Amino acid sequence: MRKQSRIHTVVIAGPGIMGASFAQIFAKWYDRVYLYGVSESSLEKADYLISINQKAQVEQGALTQAESQALLERITMTTSKDCFAQADFVLEAIPEKMDVKHTFWEEVSRLVGEDVVLATNTSGMSVTEIAQAVCRPERFAGMHWVNPPHLIPLVEVIAGEASADETLDILCDIAVSLEKKPVRVYKDPTGFILNRLQYAVVREAFHCVEMGYASMEDVDNVVKYGLGLRYACIGPFETIDFGGIDIFNKVGSYMFDALCNDGGLPRLLKEAYEEGKCGVKNCNGFYDYSDGKDQTALARRDAAFIAVCNALYGKPKS
Structure with missing residues (x-):
């Protein structure tokens, strides 16, 4: 599997409140971030949310204006699924509906490279059940963040029944690279721990x-x-x-x-x-x-x- 040190391009799927924050988090530390959405209007809303978050972080001294601008330049918003072929890592934050997640992962897990680790940001849905639609589910696990994720350090890394230990290791390494605090959750309990x-x-x-x-x-x-x-x-x-x-x-x-x-x-x-x-x-x-x-x-x-x-x-x- 592709280790954290080999990750340069990240794709965030779902430009909602969480996805917009994820784009900022990863763009601070990785070379290129694609924020994928199914409509231009959803991406426009994400752009607005990102601008609000960045303004707050600059005003609070968490980022300089120059750092914020450089971060924004590393984010590309797109409705094209071509971005997944370039992904070194994919984090999904689409609506919490099992059929929607199954449809998404059925396609996307076959568009990415076979060694690319995949994660879902579900707040409590079964990682094991979502993984039923994933090609090579051993590289798939949950990665539950806390809103607002650009400010809260905790990341729960959740093992589904098919998740490999190596997958959990890589997701924890990714979280640490973002200066987050990962915890491992086993047995895929409803709601995880938080x-x-x-x-x-x-x-x-x-x-x-x-x-x-x-x-x-x-x-x-x-x-x-x-x-x-x-x-x-x-x-x-x-x-x-x-x-x-x-x-x-x-x-x-x-x-x-x-x-x-x-x-x-x-x-x-x-x-x-x-x-x-x-x-x-x-x-x-x-x-x-x-x-x-x-x-x-x-x-x-x-x-x-x-x-x-x-x-x-x-x-x-x-």
Whole structure:
């Protein structure tokens, strides 16, 4: 298989929010990046997203204006599948529909070189099932990034049943070359690791609000100023070691039974969806993002992410 050191041309398939970020990430470190989309309109939207992200990174000092311009010049947007024949690595970020992914990989896995490693950025779909459409599935695995991926370091590398260990090694090497923090996930569990933890927290957060224990804003504040701050520095098992296994065993003897274990969607989440709320993307969520407050919120989020990452891991190298 083509090792990370032999990768010069990268193809990102899917010019959505994640794909637009991927193009920027790879263009910072690799010679040429193709951002493939099925329509010119989708590529125009990606170009707009990239311009916003680059402006924020320059303003926050993560990139100089010259570095940003050089990065942009290494990105080529295209609707032509000819780009896949030139690929040294392909990362797919198309819609989360199994039939769509199968159709895509059935064709693309035969357009690329036989030694090219392939990855899907699914957020929780079965890597093993997606791989059923891939030619030579041993070179295929999951590569789950966290939104916004140009700012968040974590990358989950997920093994499907057919994924070779060498494939996982190469994907981890690619992540490290991008100054990301890869973790390996085996057995292809639903939601992998991050989303399993995230949705456990989300379920309990909704439960606390639905039971009247606290407001949404205060639940958010508990995470931002307490739990999240702690977990930005140490993980749950480290937290237990610092707090004391004996203490967590004692408190856990009554806490676990008190937590919400309901299946299905939380009532408040389901109601918000049925009311047409989509959050920042349509300026209507659990908070108000109308009249430009969406852009303010995104800028504030990105500035905070950059500051936290710089504080914990140091400013990224140019």
